Amino acid sequence: MRFKQSKWHLSFKYIIWVIFPLFLNFLVEYLQRETILETWRWIQTKPYTFMVGYGIISLVFIGFYFLTARTWSATLITGSLFLVGALINYFKMELRGDAFVPWDLRLGKELSNIMEHISIEFTPQMMGGILFVSLFFIGTLFLKEKKISWRARLVGLSVSLISFMVGFYTLFMNKTNMNALGIYEINWDQVRNYNYNGFLVGFMVNTKNIIIMEPNGYSKESVENLLNSVNVTSENNVKPNIIMIMNESFWDPTKLEGVTFSEDPLPTINKLRKEAVSGWLLTQQYGGNTANTEFEVLTGDGMMFLPNGAMAYPQYVKEEYPSLASFLKEEGYTTVGIHSYQKWFWNRDEVYPALGFEKFVSDEDFNDPEIRGNYISDEETIKKLIEEYEKAKAESDAPFFGFTVTMENHAPYDDKTYPSRNISASAEGASEEVNLMLDNYVQGVKDADNALKQVIAYFEKVKEPTIVVMFGDHLPMLGNDYKVYKELGYIPEGEWSAEHYLDMYTTPFVAWNNYALKKEDMGVINAHYLAPKVLSSMQVELPRYFDYLLEMSKTIPAYSNYVYVDGEGKAQLEAPEEIKNKKQQHWLLQYDKMFGKKYSKGLLYQK
Known part of the structure; x- marks a missing residue:
């Protein structure tokens, strides 16, 4: 049974659009810091960094919404994507004392082979995170959504991608802008990087480092x-x-x-x-x-x-x-x-x-x-x-x-x-x-x-x-x-x-x-x-x-x-x-x- 299309129904849909990325961002940091108190302390000291993470998740969520034309699918994909990333980071931190970085995604067979020899135990925080994403997903299944034209979907997807790219370039490719928001590049110690900047922002700072810059005086x-x-x-x-x-x-x-x-x-x-x-x-x-x-x-x-x-x-x-x-x-x-x-x-x-x-x-x-x-x-x-x-x-x-x-x-x-x-x-x-x-x-x-x-x-x-x-x-x-x-x-x-x-x-x-x-x-x-x-x-x-x-x-x-x-x-x-x-x-x-x-x-x- 689905809700009838109504103003309340539309309000509920857009509340999800706002609230889900916010709570998912909190969850990602909570899994890294393991206690609600420590997570809240970090947010208090790094509010701008937390909001940058919120912006990242929101743009990804909107992008998947226009790609699939369904709130439930955007919720499931976005929730799974960031939750899995946070879990990988947690386990890598625990087992190796190192963080999950973008170039780990290229390991493929090596990563699956390594995982065969690792014993993974899910904590109450992890189970709570999975439950959180599941509840939001179940809630969105009851939404009755109007069909969106391909033109509108293409425009929406393009806007979200362009916004993401512009934001990435103006923030993460500009040290002055990063520092103004309290984000600092600590690429020599990824554990400190993620603890200080948060998982999402730390990961994005590393993504920038995939680009190898020419050294000064090179000729x-x-x-x-x-x-x-x-x-x-x-x-x-x-x-x-x-x-x-x-x-x-x-x-x-x-x-x-x-x-x-x-x-x-x-x-x-x-x-x-x-x-x-x-x-x-x-x-x-x-x-x-x-x-x-x-x-x-x-x-x-x-x-x-x-x-x-x-x-x-x-x-x-x-x-x-x-x-x-x-x-x-x-x-x-x-x-x-x-x-x-x-x-x-x-x-x-x-x-x-x-x-x-x-x-x-x-x-x-x-x-x-x-x-x-x-x-x-x-x-x-x-x-x-x-x-x-x-x-x-x-x-x-x-x-x-x-x-x-x-x-x-x-x-x-x-x-x-x-x-x-x-x-x-x-x-x-x-x-x-x-x-x-x-x-x-x-x-x-x-x-x-x-x-x-x-x-x-x-x-x-x-x-x-x-x-x-x-x-x-x-x-x-x-x-x-x-x-x-x-x-x-x-x-x-x-x-x-x-x-x-x-x-x-x-x-x-x-x-x-x-x-x-x-x-x-x-x-x-x-x-x-x-x-x-x-x-x-x-x-x-x-x-x-x-x-x-x-x-x-x-x-x-x-x-x-x-x-x-x-x-x-x-x-x-x-x-x-x-x-x-x-x-x-x-x-x-x-x-x-x-x-x-x-x-x-x-x-x-x-x-």
Whole structure:
């Protein structure tokens, strides 16, 4: 039964048009802040920001109304769209300590795969939100609406779209207008961005950042001057086999205070720290986004210059892209990429050839491999690496570059990961959940260390000069909202210091060779410095771009969106102005390579 067309009926319809976006906007923020009081406090302090969010929802609602010519469908689509976005943001915040950003929408299969391993529990707030949207939807089903002509619908839809675009351009593309309404761009910390600006406005600010702006001073002359100013390391002339292993979630759990281990979980790493090259890798990632660290190491480019939360492989590598692999390929190397997981993940099946890998080995190329935890074991992955090396050597005397990415120690770390363990870890006074996660994670670390031991044992017997490098991509996600780290006092509940950022974004690395082994502690370095620093120390000739990074590392040892490390190894939240200028020069070269006119082509990876 439907209401008869009447003035009351029309009033009810337009009340819905006004009230529904208002309450939906409140709900979106409520789901992020979890209490009505906190949500109301935020609205009181940021009324203009709240009204901008209201305007966004209203224009979307009106657009869908004219598109479908029904209030109920506009209510359902708009409600579902913003409610799902708010829920995704909530779960990502809880699980990863990071926000839902526009470029997450491009993950597709990766996102659905990640969700398979996540346990989602709906809170009363979420159920209330779903009920709220449902009630409004049910109420609009009883509305009897006049038929709208296609011309009127087209005009209405056009007006809403144009209004949205004009509003976006005049507000989000204009820093002065944003600041006048109390909206500030905090793209280096998306959690702070969303807490301060609200989910909707924070998301729209990020949408603006999809547009990559040309750096100041960008020109052919500026690019060439930077590259021509580099001191080329021409005295280096060794062409060793180069084995690089990026080990999933590899970290040093002995950094956690108050944790007791049944044995040393890192005997090989600790041995190499005494006799080979070692240090700490500053990355932009925590708990995931492995491919971004991989991108930095292989290309020398920095993720800190790209929108926070961006994924380099699926977003930016669409054609041939200069990297360490392409340089070594030009130098006569056989180049092989190995990843013990599905080849489409992070677009590696398309990206690896673009980076210069002649061959890509994925999980489907393993023959009945051993599964440890939920994935192919590190030991099996190392066997595949050695197998590919031997195949390459049987076909050619060319030096071998093998870049291997493991999967065994990927989250979650629950009772199903390692039902039986040969190493244990426990923290006195910690919860059962924390100790279980520690136990399982440490088993994976022990397996990773043992796999490295096997690699070195094999290449110790090889007569050809060979380098083996192993590093972690990011710290493990040990529980929702940094549960293990917080419960054990590794980081605080509140604001982080520069040292806390350093602790949460640095992973260990070691580098061994069989021809000129010497001890060197490189301290904390950026992920994009790893190849230049390690290969140069082992007498390998570098491309000009890596020589540039090597020079830069002397001035800026490590920096990210969160923390800066000076020449004395001291962590700071803010870098000096001269350091910012150096960073801008790096961005200028990277911009030319990624988005610009490629003035550096022919120079960048020249010796």
